[in-house]
Amino acid sequence: MKILIVGAGGFIGSHLSEEIINNHKDWKVTAIDISSEKIKHLIGKNGFDFIQMDILNDGGALDEQVKNCDVVFPLAAIASPLVYVQNPLKVFELDFEANLRIVKLAVKYGKRVIFPSTSEVYGMCSDEAFDEENSNCVTGPICKQRWIYSCSKQMLDRVIYAYGVRDNLKYTLFRPFNWIGPRLDDVFNANNGSSRVVSQFLSNIIHEKNINIVDGGEQVRCFTYISDGIDALIKIIENKDNCADKQIFNIGNPNNEFSIKDLANKIVQLAKNYDKLKEHVEKIKIVNTSHAEYYGKSYQDVNRRVPSVERAQRILGWKPMVDMDSLLTKTMDFYFK
Numbered sequence: 001m002k003i004l005i006v007g008a009g010g011f012i013g014s015h016l017s018e019e020i021i022n023n024h025k026d027w028k029v030t031a032i033d034i035s036s037e038k039i040k041h042l043i044g045k046n047g048f049d050f051i052q053m054d055i056l057n058d059g060g061a062l063d064e065q066v067k068n069c070d071v072v073f074p075l076a077a078i079a080s081p082l083v084y085v086q087n088p089l090k091v092f093e094l095d096f097e098a099n100l101r102i103v104k105l106a107v108k109y110g111k112r113v114i115f116p117s118t119s120e121v122y123g124m125c126s127d128e129a130f131d132e133e134n135s136n137c138v139t140g141p142i143c144k145q146r147w148i149y150s151c152s153k154q155m156l157d158r159v160i161y162a163y164g165v166r167d168n169l170k171y172t173l174f175r176p177f178n179w180i181g182p183r184l185d186d187v188f189n190a191n192n193g194s195s196r197v198v199s200q201f202l203s204n205i206i207h208e209k210n211i212n213i214v215d216g217g218e219q220v221r222c223f224t225y226i227s228d229g230i231d232a233l234i235k236i237i238e239n240k241d242n243c244a245d246k247q248i249f250n251i252g253n254p255n256n257e258f259s260i261k262d263l264a265n266k267i268v269q270l271a272k273n274y275d276k277l278k279e280h281v282e283k284i285k286i287v288n289t290s291h292a293e294y295y296g297k298s299y300q301d302v303n304r305r306v307p308s309v310e311r312a313q314r315i316l317g318w319k320p321m322v323d324m325d326s327l328l329t330k331t332m333d334f335y336f337k
């Protein structure tokens with residue numbers, strides 16, 4: 001099977017590529033990205049082809065790649081809350097327009113699409129656990145520009161679904177809930193608010209900046225270790241008895257439900273076990289800030305985000321295995337051991 005991964009140089013793409021190259025020798029990966037930093041260890045390996053390409057400016061070269069594959073993962077996107085509020089049109093151009101083009105190419109050439117939707121599509125839904133078939137997608141007013149990411153993803157989910165109905169597009173939508181692990185972001189270089197929460201906190205510690213928790217840090221997220229996420233993606237690619245076709249799956253760990261405040265405290269405690277962090281962590285505090293101060297006025301938060309993973313369990317035979325302590329330790333070991 002020929003698998004095209006667009007955005008293969010990112011967090012999810014690099015782990016997916018690695019897993020395929022190491023453990024699924026009969027599959028081949030064509031990896032497209034503007035950057036190869038996180039996949040440089042794979043370049044030159046059997047079954048792995050890297051093409052450096054900017055999909056916003058590829059002169060049509062991407063068309064040929066979609067034509068030549070069996071399945072495409074359109075993973076290239078901006079997934080950083082600060083960019084949602086500071087440069088929402090950049091998010092729309094990449095996350096929606098560029099990925100819509102890939103979806104249309106998949107329809108044209110009859111290819112399978114495995115698309116990363118997001119837990120963010122549920123927005124401010126108040127359900128206890130978000131359900132792929134029944135939960136509402138609840139976003140805020142237009143002036144809260146942060147919703148452009150959620151809406152871009154939701155619209156693509158709807159477009160892909162509609163192509164499935166009209167043109168029999170073979171697709172699977174997966175919704176990651178805060179996947180965490182090695183290579184998440186460059187923690188040694190992160191600017192405030194530009195990276196995801198765990199990497200942001202680690203970066204603050206290294207740079208001896210106080211950890212900001214926004215609006216009291218009562219917001220709840222479910223953290224999922226990358227290997228659990230990749231296990232689900234492999235099952236989706238395998239697609240036993242076509243079980244993943246035209247399906248949507250939440251891929252998250254409901255057992256790792258943590259408030260941002262508790263997460264900050266836990267990371268600070270764990271940091272004391274690492275020689276590279278020990279001194280730095282003594283010099284910082286956890287401080288409260290408002291979302292307007294931290295992200296700007298067009299931010300709006302989601303209080304609680306917990307997935308139901310019953311569908312993924314029943315249909316794919318998948319369930320998350322890695323608990324919160326192990327997930328944070330494995331991630332911190334990667335950066336600081």
Ligand code: NAD
Binds near residue numbers: 008079117175
């Ligand atoms: P990431 O930011 O680590 O990776 C995205 C990759 O896309 C980067 O390597 C980047 O260089 C590449 N890219 C950006 N612009 C490009 C362009 N113009 N041309 C070619 N490549 C380009 O993100 P990730 O965490 O790996 O996420 C992958 C997908 O999963 C995204 O669509 C994201 O929205 C979605 N997602 C991720 C999570 C998560 O927990 N990590 C949660 C929900 C959804």
